[in-house]
Amino acid sequence: MSGNPVRLGKRSVIVTWLISYISVLLVPIMISGAVYAATWHVIESEVKRANESLLLQTEQAIDANLRGIERLSMEIALNKQVAAFINAAKPLSDNDYYELYSIANVLKIYKMANDYIDQIFIYYKNSDTVLSTREHTNSRGLYEMMRQREDMSYAEWSAFFDKRYLQEYAPVRVRDGNQTENAVLYARSVLLDNPEQPGAVILFVIKDSRLLENIASSNGAQVAVVDQMNRDVASTDNASDVAAIPYDRLTGDSGFFYDENGDRKVAVSYTTSAINGWKYVSLVPAAVFDEKMEYMKKLIYGSVGLCILIGGIVAYWFLRKNYVPIHTLIRNFATKSGLTFAGGSNEYSYLHDALNNTLTEKEKVDQRLKQHRNAIRSHFLQGLLKGRLDRNVPVHESFAAHDIRPVSSHYAVLLLHIEHYGKLEDSGYSEPQKVKLLQFIVMNVVEELASESHQAFATEMDDSLACIVNFREQAEPEALLRLAEQTKRFLLEQFHVSLTIAISGIHQDLYSLPRAYEETLEAMEYRLVMGSGEVIGYADVPKAAAGWTGGYYYPLHVEQQLINFVKTGDYERAKAAITDILSLNMKEASFSVPYAKCFMFDLIGTLLKTMDEIGPDHKRRIMEQADPLNRLIACGTIKEMELELRDVLGRVCRAIEEDRKMESNPISRQVMEYVRGHYIDESLNISSIGEAFDLTPSYLSKQFKVQTGEALLDYINRTRLEAAKAMLAQQPLPVAEIARQVGYGDINTFNRIFKKFEGITPGKYREVSGQ
Template identity: 60%
Template structure:
């Protein structure tokens, strides 16, 4: 805007600004004369005081962070999950790796709650395992990552961790991400009840940039932090440590001294922390004191003259500069909003009108967003169940954004599994739409029933209907959950003939407990394989949830028996023996069951083998039983060890008999069918009819001959072939589960989930979570 275009209209903001600027211009002129005499004497003391204030703030900030780390280390040292892994020896088992995964999840929670922590490590001496939030390594890799760049040898590193008790800060060079970076490591030993065990060490890594990132020093002074062992913990403003920075040169609690640094006279201010004994040092060139004094003196002399001489010009320039953005804004609003601006009118009034129009448009956009709120709300609820909320958004803000107001800090989760869709059951192409409608009704019924006494939020997660129940503060009781489950199940059965299995978690406090409640409900729902369909399964009643951990329980669920049957059918003695050993290990070694109950388990295992021979239709079963006489063998045993030996011998003979029977009857057709399935398993149309047409035979004949020659149903073989390929993709490919299902021949992801869980005992999502590196 050119100078001639600025016009001083009476109603314009320019007039008000001009009066304000002129009034402000008079103030420094009056004050300058009043403060001249006192300024000269206080400059040096104020600079020193500013340095000391900065150091005190730096001390408080760093001591507060270090105190937080020490409290966090004490909390972690008391963690049962971290402590339990200290007794693990090499080599690590699958269960140990799963436990490492769980501990790593806890470490990520601790790290997210303390943003000044760069990394957390837990070093388990017994198994030489170092666990971080992202991976697990050994002690040598930890040395290469933290100690190799500090002129510290591996033996010195091992000697440090070989101490019986460690609780100290150590400067290190971190190679965690990118180039080497100076950092501080706080090491704390986990105290054990048994002093003979090696124990563990918790390590917190804090980069020196994190310690000093919020420190603002006057005059860009250099700062440094020295620990009680005269080691430089952190610094800014210089690369090499000056000789002036040593405990012997910094006596007492605080002080100010002058010295030579890199050939330049420097003023050094320092204080000592009462809690850590660390010294906080600030260094500025000594000549800055004189420069500030000269600057203030000249400023006082010239301020009065300059204010009077060019005050008017400066006022005009700033008036022009400040008015230009408003003028540009008004022109832009006028061209885009369609609201014209009249010359001489008040700019603020025009902006007020334009903003009102903007808010009205915003309200319309909000109404459109409201239509998508349900999908966004469902995503948020799924995050609560999985424990994966946005780290940068507080939970209460997420809940408020979806208009969710909690009744109490008590939460539980109900999972609804549809055993039969009743009126919504169908065999035509409309079945998926009917199932979606049924799920919508289920979620609404669950929310309505729970809402009579409490508050509930329902969503669908991995093919399972989940209902988060926020219990009333006056009635946070497990019996209320039973009432909700029974009422919802009865209503759906009476009105829609839908049969449900309901899994109920325990009651947990705070929003963070929802994910744990979901895991409990999932564990209860998986127990449906044992209890059967149409039941209400409570997590508190599961053997694994008993106060003693289910130590005296009997572990031989249906899906485990089915897996054993599949191994025995193939005649694979090694896999069958390994699975039987695992079952016996769980029941006998871990569960400490009695000998009579162990015999019952052995007879069940023998029964499984004989049942497998029946399913294969082996003609020599009667001869085998008479010859091997497995029941009498077990009856004659007096110890569990003897029974285990006899069971292994019977299993070997069963597998040998199955292989011999299969080799005698196997022919070319069976192998041709197997090859055909391997080539076409990815086709969605692959079924027994398609195979029969390919070989010019009836489907029933092909199915019968295949089972006679392989001992396995043709449909089961097709499913297993597809699942083997799916497991490879789940473990090694970054693909969505729906895409993997289609690539192995399943058009419907629900069918894929059901078949996968039937044969593998877990859902594809859980398998991918465990198998992914």
Template identity: 60%
Template sequence: MNLARIRFHKRSIIVTWLVSYLSVLLIPIMISGILYAAAWHVVESEVNRANTSALKQMEQAIDNSLRGIERISLEIALNKLVTGFINTSKPLTDNDYYELISIASDLRLYQTANDFIEQIYIYYRNSDTVISTRDRTNSRMLYEKTREQDTMSYEEWAKFFEKPYMQEYTPITFREDGQSMKAVMYAKSVILANPDQPGAVILFVIKDSKLLANIPSTSDRTSIAVLDKENRLVASTGLESRPALLDYGKLTGKNGMFMSADAGQRAAVSYITSESTGWKYISTIPAELFDDKMAYMKKLIYASIILSLLMGGVVTYLFLRKNYVPINLLIQSFAKKSGLSFQEGLNEYGYLQAALNNTFAEKEQVDRRLHQHRDAIRSHFLQGLLKGRLEQNVPIHESLAAHDIRVASPYYAVLLFHIEHFGKFEMDQYAAPEKVRMLHFLIMNVAEEVIGDTNQAFITEIDNMQACIVNFGTDPDSDELKRIAEQVKSFLLDHFHVHLTVAISEIHQELYGLPPAYQQTLAALEYRLVMGSGEIIRYEDLPSSETVRPSRSYYYPLTVEHQLINLVKAGDFEKSSAIINEIIEINSSDASISVPLAKCLMFDLTSTLLKTMDEIGASSNRRTFIVQTHQVDRLMASSTIKEMKGQIREVLAEVCQFIQDDRQQDHNALSQQVIDYVKSHYADVNLNISMVGEKFELTPSYLSKQFKAQTGEALLDFISRTRLAEAKRLLSLQQLSVSDIAKQVGYADINTFNRIFKKFEGITPGKYKDIQ
């Protein structure tokens, strides 16, 4: 087959392949470019490394010498002759001149200690004296020798020495013996005890030629420069003028390298920063040096690119022919058998895809329909396994394979989840069936996650509950089932406030043991009547005929029932509630009561309470109370003993409170009658507790106890206070004697009247009458 038979249109795969092969050809070209860039980076790094190393050597040499100068300046500042001359003022005496000679001698010694030092000056501002190693002069002559620029005035120069304290370097032009040279001056103040007095400044002059003498040998085209923190050019070599790239602010960081173009000339700039002085040491190399080193590499790169294009073009042509032949044969075969013709302008892969889609379309539709009903079919199959409804004509292993169920071991158990409370879903706007479906879906996912990879879970909805078949992957363990149930229950409770009751069967072998396992979970779930809702109930923990105690299988004797009835009638909530708790505790202790007996206990307790309430409701008011509160419906709606216990306590509390309130009303009526009787008979000398008791047909002790319980005051004290209130009114009128008043309020003996009056009022009746 030749390329003439290949259709080169834009949708053909031949165009796609051609683009792909050409893209592959770009890889060596890109690699060549990367290699060139890497080589350039290596050369650049090596040059930068060499320059940085040279700059560091120069930096270390200069910093060491400068630190030596700073140490000498400290020694000079501590010299007694130097500090002693600070306070000397004009005119100078012979002794002052002698001291200056001694100071100059010492300065010559200090100068010889460091080769960098060109000259040392000490400027005494108090006497305007400048002493050096050679001679004595004044500030005006020092200005002529050490100006930074020729245009600097004397006043500008003098401001430099007006600082209260200085210790800094500055570039200057040093003039001596009729010659000018670039230099660096280090100025240090001599500290005085009194800072208000004019002091002295020590000046060290360092020639830049001595600084640059520390520059290692480099290329003739390499330029070196030193900048201080004030962006001043301290020293340089190889520079006719200061280029724009020598800017302290642009040289950020402690060191670095960058390419710069100045006056049309490209250059590589390397720099480092001195940690002691903060000076920037800069090396500048023309970019042509890089280009010379990379010329040979460029030739190799160009040769490899041309060779790649030539060889790649030949290989592309050969592979296009070889790869298109099988595609063309496959298209011709599909065109004959499927009836779909290959039209001009179609993509070969698109044609093959359309043919395949047309072939498998019907199969995909069938698979899609099966997949839509797979969950329902599988759920129905699992329900049949649990209820024992299996097809006898189909082997069990074929049924499992058809529903994509793969068992890991012959050991099975069943967990049954019953929803007691919807939790956060209770307030949703969905209907109850939708809430149940949502919670069943949630339980299914949580259970599958908890069971994990070791064991398998097959979950289905059955009888409005969620059943989980656990197939053990390892050795069966009943504690593992309880762990699963606890985790599922706690997760739904913590995150959604959903309350579940979980029933757990025993472990069975083979699939034929699933129906008995399911029946066990139903029996365990029914036992929540005893244990209460929201519990985890294992079938193996249920009481059997051997565990039930025959001597006390049901406890609710008639004597206890009569005692409960009497306590309810008496309105004693605490004792009647304690008896009910005791009855339930004795019957449900150790979970030994059976479900039928538990139902009998619930009916008996409800019946006892209803009979008692009926007896209490003898009057019309009480019967109306019983009918209005619907206690019967509340008691009969209980589904567990625990729930019934709570409902009985609520009903008991209402009934006992009603009885107490009713009795309180009767008692309040009695005390009011006694009060009215005492107020109308207080003048009777025979009035006492016995007389009142006979009136109301009550014993004196019972009457006194009930009166104090209802009013908080003893009956005898109430009688005395009633009489004394009338006595005080009569005493304030000042019309009767004390003895007459005593007889008028019911006291036959004046002494008794005086004693009782003083007991309650604190004074005698006579004194009370006098102060009125």
């Protein structure tokens, strides 16, 4: 442990410190890198902004001139002399040549109006005449003078001008003597009154050098113009020398990206004209901003080097200074305690492990037990209730391990079943979250209420919660009942949670808890008879006497009597019969859960028999409206079934009572009264009347015809027309207003029906009646 105090073992604390100091040194290096990246971004943004400004200037300048050319083309197309010559045909007369001379003078005037134009041509298709400010030729001559490609055939060239309506730009090659120059052609058709007649096309030739001659390049940027078909229209000097234009990446209306062409890298910006769809492309060599970054790069490299050099010296000095006290402490501790410090070990780990190993292990064990105590305790209680305890382990030791200390030998069990989530129903939690949260609340509430006089331990049991009650005072069934009622009332008032609680008997042996749990299961099953939301004691569950064969009271004559009450529409007596049958059975000690289920299916069968007796029409209507079968089968308790039965029987009895009223008051008379009260409603028809009387339109129409001898639609029209005739004779209202007031939204329909029934029109009827 003597000599140089600085130990450079792999696990030595000196290594940790060295890494820490190096990490500190990395901070200025990373900051320098961030500054470099930010500087690069700033320069790149400046280049992008300059390119966008150049493109915007280019776009505005070219678009402004092109708009001027388009306006000029419209003026030429509207010129009477230009338009008049369209009708000229071969061969041309002297007068035609004189007209051509006049038109050429007109073109000279228009050409002088815009310096942007190199030449103006007019191609008259009817006479195959091509006229410019300085020459007169035909389509073949124009083809030799100007075409889009050198290899373009005359047929392709002619097809370009044969379009129905032409208004587009195209790059062309213009021959002037022995020289060939690039230019842009703007072609526009002259509109004709007669579409079948061959027309004329006005052609403006713009030299590509004129398009960009006033564009001032910045940052070494080169500008190119590309049309919608990715054809080069124009470019500044040497634009093609910067890099080939990446046409495939010019997607969208605008953009900015980097492109490499061989060993050359360029920044590409582009925008699209809203006037003609051309793309204006700016290409800047990457060397423009690489040069600006070179100085910054050197400066950052220098600062990083200084950080490493000076920081390294300072780090070594602090390492040596800080390590000396630890080195001295370990040397003294190893000498006095006899614990050897292995070379290359971590000094802090050696001290920590030697002094605190035992305490650390104890803390870990306690922490693990604390983390899993609730789950382990719950598992223990579940095993206790289901009789799965290990008999080889003394119960008192198991209780002590789970911090359970019985205060007496008297035990009972409460089983709590959650019927409704209450306020948590619409809390937004998922179903598992709601169940867990509500179980936690219920367990805490029942344990807290029980702790006032007794001791309680709650746990989850399948879909319910079980609570073991250990009595401190004298064990009384009334105490369990009070605890159950308090728990049920508190949760209902505070959380609107509905519970069904089953209570076991009181047992004086810890090993009788499985039996107590079985008693609560039997009591909970009896909720089918008692209904949900009740407190059910095991003592309240009916027990079969010795030698009893089982059954329930529901003889055939009682069932038939119930059916007869329903068939006669006597709801009150039917309801009373249901109440009496349920009361008789629920008072009987023999009305156990299995027989209660059979009794519920018998009641469902009675309902189906009753609905068969009342006829198919009523059965179909009630089945469609109420779906009674599924509602009854879904009932969880007899009380729920009683409520559902009353509702369904009420519907059936009301339907039968309505039929009886309709028999005493014929449907036709009711319909007539309804029509007389609603004829002004435009929507009144057979379907709406059927809905009002809960009858199908076909059945209603048939019954009305049988009882009155008149079609229902005719009766509606006659009722409306009677009112209309009275208004025509007595009131000076317009016929359309009278039609609306008697239920006709359409005057034509009113006139047609009036003439059909009265033989004359409404206006004629008014004249005859003297109004």
